[in-house]
Amino acid sequence: MASTVRRVKLGSQGLEVSAQGLGxxxxxxxxxxxxxxxxxxxxxxxxxxxxxxxxxxxxxxGPHTNEVLLGKALKGGVRQKVELATKFGLSFADGKWVAQGNPEYVRAACEASLKRLDVDCIDLYYQHRIDTRVPIEITIGELKKLVEEGKVKYIGLSEASASTIRRAHAVHPITAVQLEWSLWSRDVEAEIVPTCRELGIGIVAYSPLGRGFFSVGSKLLENISKDDSRQYLPRFQPDNLAHNAKLFDRVSEIAQRKGCTPSQLALAWVHHQGDDVCPIPGTTKIENFNQNIGALSVKLMPEEMAELELIATADNVKGGRYGDNISTWENSETPPLSSWKAA
Structure with missing residues (x-):
């Protein structure tokens, strides 16, 4: 099959990836x-x-099972064709999420991921969530050693504030920052995206379809299983969802005019943010994957971008991105390096 997917550079260290990824x-x-x-x-x-x-x-x-799955799928020469990104630093214990960034944990997590993925080197290794107990310089210092040892090629951060990104980048170049960016999650545009651009850091947009919301709107909840975590997210609660459905309706109207699906329009909007932005929509179905690829062919005029941005405002979205039990960039500040005393 001939590739129709353009390539983009992420960051300033040489990583090149497909313009759209697969979550x-x-x-x-x-x-x-x-x-x-x-x-x-x-x-x-x-x-x-x-x-x-x-x-x-x-x-x-999974935990862990997705890395094992990828490791198996990449056998037989497939590994050489892909840019493989994984993450560390988040665990679930006693009913709550815990972020970890101490050096011993970073190294142990990397070694374990290498084994599960059955690879010698991870192309892009992100800190999944920021450990607010450990100076970011300490965590990045250990990641830098892993790069020097050839176990990691490029370093990334996920859900990090602008100041955390700056401090990390001063220790070792950060190649990519993964953040939630979509028509209903635009809070990163004020400070984080400009910081990444100033420092030459690539941007990887997760949940660019609003966790499936921009595919089918409020109907999403009718078709998900009882063990699907989306049903607990604030934006999918009944009152919020009824309000948010209006945003989906407006996006659907514009998509109809464009001759594309709402999800293709939502993805195209992310693509049009710049060549330094790579969305990574997830799916488990080939037909949905093919539809997502179609977003790369949707061209938006400046007036269409403006129209979308006029309706995709914070006022038109009710509910937070997550519940209170998981950290985001808004609470990712770490102590000063001078406070660190190694165990």
Missing amino acids: CMGMSAFYGAPKSESDMAALIHHAVGSGVTFLDTSDIY
Whole structure:
């Protein structure tokens, strides 16, 4: 199959990826029961054959099972064709999420991911959430050693504030920052996106379809399973969802005029933010993957971008991105380096 997916550079250190990636989380975790390994391997192979070679996972997906799935799927020469990204630093214990960034944890997590993925080197290794107990310089210092040892090629951060990004980048170049960016999550535009651009850091947009909201709107909740975590998110609660459905209706109207689907329009809007932005929509179905690829062909005029941005305002979205039990960039500040006393 001929590739129709353009390539983009992420960051300033040489990483080149497909302009759209594939988020693999939903194959194994959080969005209902884990999917068939053989079906997911087929999807991954289809994605790579289509030119989508930037694959995104994390050790918390499963936990661990998504990395194992990718490791199996990348056998037989597929590994050489992909840019493989995984993450560390988030665990779930006693009913709450815990971020960890001390050096021993960073190294142990990397070694474990290398084994599960069955690879010698991770292309892009993100800190999934910022440990607010450990100076970011300490965490990045250990990641820098992993780069020097050839176990990691490029370093990334996820859900990090502008000041955290600056401090990290001063220790070792950050290649990419992963953040939630979509028509209903635009808070990063004020400070984080400009900071990344100033420092030459690539931007990886997760949940660019609002966790599936921009595919089917409020109907999403009618079709998800009882063990799908989206039903607990603030934006999907009944009152909020009824309000947010109006945003989906407006996006649908514009999509109809454009001759594309709402999800393609929402994805195209992210693509049009710049060549330094790579969205990573997730899916478990080849037909949905193919539809997502179609977003790359949707061209938006400046007036269409302006129209979308006029309706996609904070006022038109009710509910937070997450509940109170998980940290985001808004609470990712770490202590000063001078406060650190190694254990």
